[in-house]
Amino acid sequence: MSAAAFDYLKALVVEDNTHMRALLRSLLHALGMKQVYECADGATAYNELRERKPDFVLTDLSMAPVDGIEFTRMVRTGQDSPNPYVPIIMITGHTERPRVMAARDAGVTEFLAKPITVQNLLLRIAEIVDRPRAFVRCENYFGPDRRRRRDENYTGPWRRQDDFKDDLAIADDLEVR
Amino acid sequence: MFQRRRKVELIDAKSYPPVVRGADAAHFVSALKSEDASRRANRAVLARTGQLRDVVLEYVAELEEAVRAGDDAAAFGEAHDIRGLAGTVGLVAAGHIANGLCLYLDTLATRGQGSDRTVVLLHVEAIARAAHAEDDATRLGGKVAVELAMLVARKLSDKFNIAAE
Numbered sequence: 001m002s003a004a005a006f007d008y009l010k011a012l013v014v015e016d017n018t019h020m021r022a023l024l025r026s027l028l029h030a031l032g033m034k035q036v037y038e039c040a041d042g043a044t045a046y047n048e049l050r051e052r053k054p055d056f057v058l059t060d061l062s063m064a065p066v067d068g069i070e071f072t073r074m075v076r077t078g079q080d081s082p083n084p085y086v087p088i089i090m091i092t093g094h095t096e097r098p099r100v101m102a103a104r105d106a107g108v109t110e111f112l113a114k115p116i117t118v119q120n121l122l123l124r125i126a127e128i129v130d131r132p133r134a135f136v137r138c139e140n141y142f143g144p145d146r147r148r149r150r151d152e153n154y155t156g157p158w159r160r161q162d163d164f165k166d167d168l169a170i171a172d173d174l175e176v177r
Numbered sequence: 178m179f180q181r182r183r184k185v186e187l188i189d190a191k192s193y194p195p196v197v198r199g200a201d202a203a204h205f206v207s208a209l210k211s212e213d214a215s216r217r218a219n220r221a222v223l224a225r226t227g228q229l230r231d232v233v234l235e236y237v238a239e240l241e242e243a244v245r246a247g248d249d250a251a252a253f254g255e256a257h258d259i260r261g262l263a264g265t266v267g268l269v270a271a272g273h274i275a276n277g278l279c280l281y282l283d284t285l286a287t288r289g290q291g292s293d294r295t296v297v298l299l300h301v302e303a304i305a306r307a308a309h310a311e312d313d314a315t316r317l318g319g320k321v322a323v324e325l326a327m328l329v330a331r332k333l334s335d336k337f338n339i340a341a342e
Contacts, residue, residue: 006208009197019232020261023225030221031214055196062257085193093261093276115264115272118218126209129197132190145187 006032012054013038014045014071015091016063024058024091027121042071049075050082056128058112061092061103068092069099069106076107076143084142085135087128091116107143109133222265229266230308233259237271237305244301249292252301253282259304270318271307274300274325281329288337296332300325 011028013036015021021038028036037052039045043066045059057075061068068090076084090103093114100111110124133144197205208214236258243251256278264272278300285292303325307318 006205009205017258017261019229023222023229023262023265026221026225027218030217031209032217087196093257093279114261115269117265118215118222122209122214122218126206129195129202129209130206132193132195134190135188135193136185137188138185 007034009033009056010035010037010052010054012036012045012048012052012057014040014042014057014059014063014068016040016060020060024116027118031122042066042068042074045071046074046078049086053082054086056087056089056125058089058091061090061099068108069103072103072106072108072143087132089124089128104146105141105143107141109144226266229262230268233263233266233268233271233308236262237301237308240301241305244297247294249282249286249297252297253279253286256282256300256304259308263308268308270322271304273319273322274303274307277322277326277329278304281333284333284337290336293332296328299328 011033013021013024013028015024015038018040021040025036025038035052035054037048037054039048041063042059045057046066048054049057059068059071063071066074072088072090075081075086075088078084087109088107089110089112090108091112091114092099092103103111110127112120112124135143136145195202236255240252240255240259243255256275259275260272260279262272263269263275278297281296281300282292303318303321307321310318
């Protein structure tokens with residue numbers, strides 16, 4: 001398989017560190033992606049998203065004035081968002097749990113922890129192509145399905161219409177006693 | 178008494194445009210997972226490794242300067258840049274130690290506390306030694322990273338009765 005498979009894909013790299021940005025650009029170019037756009041913060045990236053219409057986004061977490069979490073939130077739920085479904089891979093050194101959870105709850109599709117390895121980057125890009133995620137829309141969240149596996153021991157509330165697809169009587173009646 | 182169940186809509190992945198369409202997706206994924214793709218990407222990283230190691234050393238110098246000035250916020254910024262870049266260019270131990278320093282400084286900052294200078298200096302010295310010696314071929318840097326991570330865990334536990342988040 002040649003690099004031709006990557007010719008028409010458009011990637012947007014959002015990273016405030018110029019060296020890391022250059023490294024990511026080199027990696028994507030090495031794969032054969034010719035259309036790699038770059039920005040240093042979330043606000044500029046949001047405009048680029050509208051202008052360039054990338055197929056996926058690689059974004060850092062810590063940036064100013066608009067960080068990766070806020071950028072993701074804007075993409076997912078902004079009134080004027082050009083593509084709320086675009087896959088967002090968050091590249092971050094922040095492995096601290098609260099930040100990762102905040103990013104997940106903003107609607108990040110995949111995480112890639114620094115230090116970046118070629119293998120992990122390729123796997124994450126393959127993942128967004130090979131296994132696109134269902135999206136969830138509810139009162140306080142819009143973004144990729146955060147349930148990545150079926151937990152047979154799950155004891156929390158079942159809220160999705162899909163959870164009741166085998167039980168039309170319940171699915172049709174969203175008012176419960 | 179009636180309680181409103183919150184409505185949740187599940188939107189199937191087939192109902193929005195895919196990154197790569199149809200049969201092309203399988204070719205694309207197969208190409209991404211090929212040895213050829215890995216080789217090309219690894220070559221791209223290698224081509225920049227020397228230059229990026231120099232950049233890490235510049236960050237180390239800036240980290241030392243920030244610590245000399247007693248500026249924890251600036252020190253965090255430099256440590257953050259080091260942990261982001263060092264591991265990717267083979268300075269794994271320096272990256273791990275910088276990550277530990279980030280955890281320490283960030284946990285303190287979010288609770289409005291200042292750092293213990295000794296803890297910070299131990300980290301900075303270890304990062305500098307690991308980055309300059311490029312000693313990731315040995316196990317020494319890794320062992321130092323583990324010891325310092327234990328020190329951070331103990332310090333945070335003593336101070337806040339918590340583990341580093």
